[in-house]
Amino acid sequence: MNPSGSLTPSPRTLDIGSVAHFDSLLSSGAATMHGWHAQSLDLRGRRADLERLDPLGAIFLGCTFDDGVEDSLRSRGALIFPKLRGVPFNPYRGSLYSAAELYEDIDSTEYESTLDARVYQWSIMPGQRTSLDATLAAALHDHAIGDALDELMDNGDFSGNKIVGVMGGHAAQRGTQDFDDAARLGRLVALSGFTVATGGGPGAMEAANLGAYLSGLPDGDFAAALQSLAGVPGFRPSVTAWARAAAAVIRRHPRGTTSLGIPTWFYGHEPPNLFATHIAKYFANSMREAILLELCNGGIVFLPGSAGTIQEIFQDACENFYGAPEKVTPMVLVGRDHWEHKYPAWPMLQSLAAGKVMEDRVFLVDTVEEALAVVAA
DSSP: OOTTOOSSOOTTOEEEOSHHHHHHHHHTTOOBOTTEEEESOBOTTOHHHHHHSBOTTOEEESOBOOTTHHHHHHHTTOEEEOOOTTOSSOTTOOSOBOHHHHTTTTTTSOGGGSHHHHHHHHHTSTTTTTOHHHHHHHHHHHHHHHHHHHHHHHHSTTTTOOEEEEEOOTTOOTTSHHHHHHHHHHHHHHHTTOEEEEOOSSTHHHHHHHHHHTTTSOHHHHHHHHHHHTTSOSSSSOHHHHHHHHHHHHHHSOSOOOOEEOOBGGGTTSOOOSOOSEEOOBSOHHHHHHHHHHHOTTOEEEOSOOHHHHHHHHHHHHHHHHSOGGGOOOEEEEOHHIIIIISOHHHHHHHHHTTSGGGGGEEEESSHHHHHHHHHO
């Protein structure tokens, strides 16, 4: 699977994700734009260049032009996808989200006014799931997010990184042992040189991204951050208060370690956490789940959770069951009582793995330190 979601990856096309890249092509003497795919670029001020170049076979998605240029390009053979009206997000965006973007002005406005909340409200409006305009906008958006994620993996902040996934329930409350354990795991994984990836939501996911983000702090400062968050244990009854508590920690520690969150508006009632430095938020949960599992080339640690975490365990198990031996990655379940008795996923996982290459790559441990030892081996 191609994490970018590219429909037709081809050496015959050239993706242009920045104005600087566009300008570099002009300065190198380009005479034609055949095969160029320009996405969400502000190309105003470049009328002369765009009229000089042959645009036949070029594709422009959500770009901005000087008056009259768009008609000229289209008449000479370019394919232009216009900006969509009435959509509260950019379906052609060229980068992942940040918490600052999704929660802009959260200190002075309520969560319901943020971009994250407005997009969710748009997605659940009556008829949206069957509206052609809405489904097209969502599909274009998810493709663009996948493309941006692919770029980060190939040439950006995560290039060459070993990525360890941390999965767990959204219900873990700040100030509890489960939350602190997940935060300690994220911290230990990051300190060991891995990149942490989570489902990007609250609970154990927030804790793991938090632990990674603050992994450069001394132990005392890290404990103080956990204590300050405990004053607002969860996102209910107020997402605003929950997000503001996280924003206050980020203000005190503005340069944290990078980590990845991959949430979804499908579960829009679960807000994305603010501690993932890179947020790949999708509309389609199935795409989000598949991409998250695909990216975790360093293995996945499954903390105590319920239905969602169990789904992820067996989706990952399916990948390992049928995968090439070189692609099998560690699966570490944390919490013997939880996974043997409360939700007995471990006995089934053992039975599934018996006699397969994955048999010696599944583990049940009691502590996050033991989980780290497995993925770091």
